[in-house]
Amino acid sequence: MVKVFIVEDDPLMSRMYQKIFTFEKYEVDMAGDGEEALAKIPASKPTIILLDVMMPKMNGLQVLEKLKADLATKNIPVVMLTNLAGQQDAETALSKGAVKYIVKSEHEPKEIADMVKEIIAGYTRDEIPTAA
Amino acid sequence: MNFQARSLVRVVNWSALVSVIYLAFRFIQRATPSSFHFQMTWLVYVYIAGAAIIAAFFIPLRKVGVRNRVTFWVAIYMFFAFLLEVGGAFRTASADAHTYIFWYYFFESVYLLISPIFLVLVLTYTDRQDLLYRPLTWLAIFGSLFFILPIAGSTDLLGDPAHAARHSFGYASTAPPGSANFGLWLWSVVILLVGIILLLNHYKEAKKISSKRKQARLFLLANVIPVAVGFIASAILPIWKIEVPIDPLLALTQVTLISYAIYRYRLFGIDPTALSGTILETVNESVITINTNNEVEYLNMAAQRLLHVSQSGAKGRRINSLFDDVTSAAILAKIEAPQMNSDAEELISEIHGKRLPISLAVSHITLKGITEGYVLVLRDVSKEHAQKHDIERQVALRTSELNHEHARLQAAIDSLDVGLMMTFKDRSMVSYNNRLPKILGLPSAALKSLTLESVQQYLQASQFNLKREITACQNSGKPFEVRDVAYGKQVLRIFGAPISLGNGMIIGTVVLIDDITEATVVERSKDEFFSIASHELRTPLTSIKGNTSMILDYYKDVLKDKALKEMIDDVHESSVRLINIVNDFLDVSRLEQSKISFVYEPVSLESVIEGVAYEMKAVISEKKVYLKVDKPTLDRLPKVWADKNRLKQVVYNLIGNALKFTEEGGITLTAELSDNNMVRVSVIDTGRGMSEDSQKLLFHKFQQASSSLLTRDTTRGTGLGLYISKMIVENMGGAISLVKSVEGVGTTFAFTVPIVTPHQLKATPGAPLSIHTDPKTGLTITKEREK
Numbered sequence: 075m076v077k078v079f080i081v082e083d084d085p086l087m088s089r090m091y092q093k094i095f096t097f098e099k100y101e102v103d104m105a106g107d108g109e110e111a112l113a114k115i116p117a118s119k120p121t122i123i124l125l126d127v128m129m130p131k132m133n134g135l136q137v138l139e140k141l142k143a144d145l146a147t148k149n150i151p152v153v154m155l156t157n158l159a160g161q162q163d164a165e166t167a168l169s170k171g172a173v174k175y176i177v178k179s180e181h182e183p184k185e186i187a188d189m190v191k192e193i194i195a196g197y198t199r200d201e202i203p204t205a206a
Numbered sequence: 207m208n209f210q211a212r213s214l215v216r217v218v219n220w221s222a223l224v225s226v227i228y229l230a231f232r233f234i235q236r237a238t239p240s241s242f243h244f245q246m247t248w249l250v251y252v253y254i255a256g257a258a259i260i261a262a263f264f265i266p267l268r269k270v271g272v273r274n275r276v277t278f279w280v281a282i283y284m285f286f287a288f289l290l291e292v293g294g295a296f297r298t299a300s301a302d303a304h305t306y307i308f309w310y311y312f313f314e315s316v317y318l319l320i321s322p323i324f325l326v327l328v329l330t331y332t333d334r335q336d337l338l339y340r341p342l343t344w345l346a347i348f349g350s351l352f353f354i355l356p357i358a359g360s361t362d363l364l365g366d367p368a369h370a371a372r373h374s375f376g377y378a379s380t381a382p383p384g385s386a387n388f389g390l391w392l393w394s395v396v397i398l399l400v401g402i403i404l405l406l407n408h409y410k411e412a413k414k415i416s417s418k419r420k421q422a423r424l425f426l427l428a429n430v431i432p433v434a435v436g437f438i439a440s441a442i443l444p445i446w447k448i449e450v451p452i453d454p455l456l457a458l459t460q461v462t463l464i465s466y467a468i469y470r471y472r473l474f475g476i477d478p479t480a481l482s483g484t485i486l487e488t489v490n491e492s493v494i495t496i497n498t499n500n501e502v503e504y505l506n507m508a509a510q511r512l513l514h515v516s517q518s519g520a521k522g523r524r525i526n527s528l529f530d531d532v533t534s535a536a537i538l539a540k541i542e543a544p545q546m547n548s549d550a551e552e553l554i555s556e557i558h559g560k561r562l563p564i565s566l567a568v569s570h571i572t573l574k575g576i577t578e579g580y581v582l583v584l585r586d587v588s589k590e591h592a593q594k595h596d597i598e599r600q601v602a603l604r605t606s607e608l609n610h611e612h613a614r615l616q617a618a619i620d621s622l623d624v625g626l627m628m629t630f631k632d633r634s635m636v637s638y639n640n641r642l643p644k645i646l647g648l649p650s651a652a653l654k655s656l657t658l659e660s661v662q663q664y665l666q667a668s669q670f671n672l673k674r675e676i677t678a679c680q681n682s683g684k685p686f687e688v689r690d691v692a693y694g695k696q697v698l699r700i701f702g703a704p705i706s707l708g709n710g711m712i713i714g715t716v717v718l719i720d721d722i723t724e725a726t727v728v729e730r731s732k733d734e735f736f737s738i739a740s741h742e743l744r745t746p747l748t749s750i751k752g753n754t755s756m757i758l759d760y761y762k763d764v765l766k767d768k769a770l771k772e773m774i775d776d777v778h779e780s781s782v783r784l785i786n787i788v789n790d791f792l793d794v795s796r797l798e799q800s801k802i803s804f805v806y807e808p809v810s811l812e813s814v815i816e817g818v819a820y821e822m823k824a825v826i827s828e829k830k831v832y833l834k835v836d837k838p839t840l841d842r843l844p845k846v847w848a849d850k851n852r853l854k855q856v857v858y859n860l861i862g863n864a865l866k867f868t869e870e871g872g873i874t875l876t877a878e879l880s881d882n883n884m885v886r887v888s889v890i891d892t893g894r895g896m897s898e899d900s901q902k903l904l905f906h907k908f909q910q911a912s913s914s915l916l917t918r919d920t921t922r923g924t925g926l927g928l929y930i931s932k933m934i935v936e937n938m939g940g941a942i943s944l945v946k947s948v949e950g951v952g953t954t955f956a957f958t959v960p961i962v963t964p965h966q967l968k969a970t971p972g973a974p975l976s977i978h979t980d981p982k983t984g985l986t987i988t989k990e991r992e993k
Contacts, residue, residue: 086749090756097760157744162803179748179785182755 076194077101079120081111081137082155083129087178091124094183098191108132116146122194125172127156127163135167142171151197153190222344229315245301253295256454260288263465275335279327280464286323287457289316294454320457321394322347324429327464328401331425332408350396398433405429424467431463432456492584495571500525500541503579512586514558525582530556533566540568541580552587563587625719628705629658629676631712636661645698645721668693672700676715679704683712690726697726733799740792747785754778790926794907797933802852804937808845808962809853811877811885815840818857819875822865829865832872840877846885847962852934856942859927860889860955867953868893884958888945895949904944905932935959 078100082088088104095102103118105111109131115123123141127134134154141147154175156164164175173193176186263284267277293313300306325347329337337343409422439452492509496502502520510516513528526534533555540551550567567583619626625642634657643653646664662673670691679686685703692698701718754777757765765771796802819835826833846853864873871892880886896904907929928942935942935957942957 084745086745090749090752094752094756097756157741179744179751179789183752184755184759 075101076122077103077118077120078190079103079105079111079115079118079123079150081105081108081123081129081134082126083107084126087126087155090183091186094187095190098187108134108137111137112140115141115150116144120150122190122197123150123152124155124176124190125152127154127167135163135170138167138170138172151193153193226319246299250295250299253291253298253454256458257288257291257295259458260284260291260461263461266465266469269469275330276327277468279323279330280468283320283323283327283464284461286316286320287461290320290457291454293317317394317453321397324460325397325401328404328425328429332404334404347397350393395433395436398429401429402426402433418471421467421471424463424470428460428463428467431459490585492582492586494520494525494528494582494584495579496525496582497579498577500538502528509584512557512584532556533564536566537568537582540566541570543568550583550585563591622718623720625721627661627717627719628714629717630714631680634658642719645696645719646693665691665693668698670698670700672717675700675702676717679715680712683710689722695723696721697723733795736791736795740788740795743788744785747781747788751778751781751785754781790930793930794926794933797930797937804849804852806847806849806938806966808967809848809850810845811843811853811887811959812837812840814850814854815857815875815877815887818854818861822858822861825865826873829869831865831868831870833861834872834874836874836876843877843879843885845962845967846959847966848938848959849934852938853959856931856934856957857887857889859931860957863927863955864889864891864893864953867891867895871952879961880958883961883963884940885961886956886958888954888956890952890954892952895951895953896947897949901944901947904928905942931957 078095080088080091080095080102082091082104083106085106088106092102092104103114103120105114107129111123111125112132125134125137129137134156138152138154141150141152148171152167152172154164154167154172155178156175157178164172164177167175174189176189181189264281267280267284290313293309293316297306297309297313300309326338329335405422405426409419409426435452435456439450443450487506489506490508492512493504493506494502494509495504502523502525505513505515505517505520510520513520515528520528525537529537532553536551536553547567547569550565552563552565554561555564555566556562563586565585565587569581569583570577571579571581619639620641622639622641625645626639627642628637630636636656636658638656642648643650646661648656648664652660658673658676662671665672668691670688670693675686675688679702683704683706685701687702688700690697691700699720699722701720702715704712705714705716706712754774757774758771758778765774793802815835816837819833822833861873861875868891873892874890875887876890877885877887905928907926932942939960940958942955945954945956947953
């Protein structure tokens with residue numbers, strides 16, 4: 075089963091994403107901040123990670139760097155979740171190995187699920203992650 | 207010259223006159239009928255001819271028509287020369303000794319007088335009359351006569367007349383040959399030699415005026431010839447007992463030469479006094495000369511006009527009878543003043559009942575140190591006074607105007623809420639208003655001599671080089687403005703402009719320094735509030751939107767109740783609209799703060815427009831309007847230099863707007879090359895159009911093209927779309943405008959965007975970062991409606 079790992083500090087958002095991916099028949103794992111995410115991800119072994127940029131303790135960019143530096147996690151595709159103001163950081167994230175960024179407010183949950191589906195389809199087709 | 211000397215001269219003059227009268231009286235006494243016993247010889251005729259010729263010379267003398275001292279003395283001299291000729295004629299014609307002796311006396315008397323007369327003439331001619339007033343001159347003349355005559359001894363005039371008669375009538379003379387006339391002759395020679403010396407001096411002085419010189423030369427000749435010839439005839443020839451009666455010829459020669467000199471050169475007219483007299487007549491100043499008795503001698507025309515008197519009416523009157531007491535006192539004070547020329551003094555004089563301001567100057571006329579009279583120069587200065595008064599009034603007026611102007615300016619700049627400073631090219635000191643030192647916190651000690659240098663020192667801490675800005679401003683003539691200059695805890699805005707004269711010359715600068723600390727804080731917190739509020743709003747809104755959309759998607763079977771579904775729909779619709787509003791606000795705020803960085807790259811307009819058209823397809827078909835894109839033209843256009851997503855946002859906005867107001871017909875998109883290497887994109891709709899009033903409000907912040915706040919169409923969004931589009935287009939170096947709008951017919955908007963230059967194309971290394979961006983991120987209202 076495909077597992078989506080959502081890193082999001084705002085429970086309103088994380089619950090919403092949890093719901094849509096559950097509705098879409100994905101296995102969902104979650105973390106409320108960067109440190110928690112880094113702790114959980116190696117064990118969780120998700121297919122894809124949705125990573126919020128602005129978070130307490132450790133922000134998304136720092137988490138991304140750690141993930142890409144770790145051999146165990148470096149091949150997991152990462153999609154950045156951001157708000158409009160974080161667009162700049164999100165673009166930086168692309169250069170650091172994220173495959174895509176999504177401005178949260180601009181997409182319905184269903185659209186996000188579709189985007190994730192497309193990415194996973196691409197990865198499963200090629201079997202080779204292109205990130206980094 | 208003192209009083210005693212003058213009296214002595216008078217005594218000598220009078221005694222000379224008395225002696226002449228006495229001699230004449232003696233002649234008349236002696237002139238008995240027996241004195242006229244003549245016999246004619248040829249020599250008599252020579253004398254008579256000489257007398258006639260001399261008499262004839264009076265005619266040219268008269269013709270010259272100049273009457274002055276020189277011509278007077280020439281006339282006197284000529285008369286005596288005439289008498290000499292006559293005396294000579296009678297003496298020569300005497301038939302007996304008695305007659306001879308009488309005429310001998312007569313002749314010798316005239317001869318005795320003619321030399322001094324000639325000397326006086328020369329003195330007058332050479333303008334050395336002053337010598338006549340010297341007792342020494344007369345003493346020399348007569349003294350030498352008395353000294354010489356005894357040497358002449360037994361001869362002539364003072365000798366025995368009988369002896370003289372014997373000499374002529376065959377009596378043997380005891381005197382040696384040639385001594386007969388020698389003494390008298392020697393005396394006259396001495397006198398004539400004095401004349402020669404005078405004339406020689408005069409001749410040298412007259413060098414500048416050639417005709418005067420020539421005349422003087424003739425005079426000199428007239429003096430030298432009698433001396434030289436007389437010396438030969440009277441002193442040398444008698445040694446060989448040759449007696450030539452040359453006297454009549456010599457007198458004749460003298461008279462002829464002098465008459466010729468006068469007639470030929472007429473230069474006695476250029477008597478300096480006479481000449482200055484003519485000048486005096488024409489000057490505007492009143493000139494009055496008075497003698498030492500304070501009696502008027504002369505008034506020029508101006509003086510006659512001023513005093514309303516004629517020359518003849520005033521001559522001889524005492525000066526104080528012509529003026530009022532004040533003026534007379536002033537004149538007398540100046541006359542008695544020791545200095546010869548006093549400075550002009552202004553006083554108010556009452557002349558014929560009129561009070562006039564006059565200026566008065568007095569000079570002493572002196573002749574060789576003796577004051578002979580005074581020259582008064584008076585000038586009516588009432589006109590000058592009036593002018594001066596007028597000028598003074600004007601100056602006072604202008605000064606007062608200037609003071610007012612200065613006060614107004616000072617008040618104006620002091621009342622300014624900003625610090626004002628003026629610098630000047632020609633000095634280091636600056637002018638400033640009250641506010642400046644307060645803003646900059648300058649200590650009062652520094653204010654006494656505030657220079658640009660010292661102001662710069664205070665600003666040093668802020669890393670702002672005011673001096674450099676001012677120099678640049680003065681050189682370029684362009685104003686400068688620097689915002690956000692950190693000055694300690696303050697934030698300053700500094701504005702400078704050149705002070706230029708009408709001709710473009712720049713004389714300094716005006717610098718305005720504004721403390722914008724508070725404004726900056728307020729603005730910053732406003733922006734922050736705006737930004738934070740927008741962000742914070744978005745998360746809950748996203749949650750509302752996402753959850754409602756999920757309810758609508760995944761709980762369709764639960765939402766059997768139509769009213770419930772409608773309510774969920776409306777909640778979703780509201781959240782969408784709210785997010786759009788927040789998005790617009792955020793866009794505006796970030797564009798205004800320049801927080802959006804534009805990612806430039808060569809962009810194909812075709813792909814942008816096609817992309818937008820594709821995404822809007824659904825909405826457009828729903829509304830039953832058409833969207834035409836001029837694809838062949840788009841294909842041919844070159845790429846533009848722009849931020850692709852922002853460009854898309856503009857196209858979205860324009861099409862979205864057009865769509866909003868179009869119910870029938872449709873929207874046409876065209877693109878063409880325009881001037882200045884630009885591509886011009888036009889969005890033409892067949893919508894309802896706008897009134898002229900509405901058109902004016904376009905492109906302004908928060909201005910929906912609607913006439914009133916109450917009637918604005920709230921379903922149409924914030925009205926920020928065009929404002930945002932304008933900022934984006936201008937940021938990319940283009941322009942956006944309403945081409946035309948006719949109510950009921952349609953509206954055309956157009957914007958331009960620059961064509962990519964070869965240089966930019968080269969500078970773009972491969973694919974820019976934004977190539978990864980999902981085209982859908984440039985979200986707009988229309989897109990949201992797709993759902």
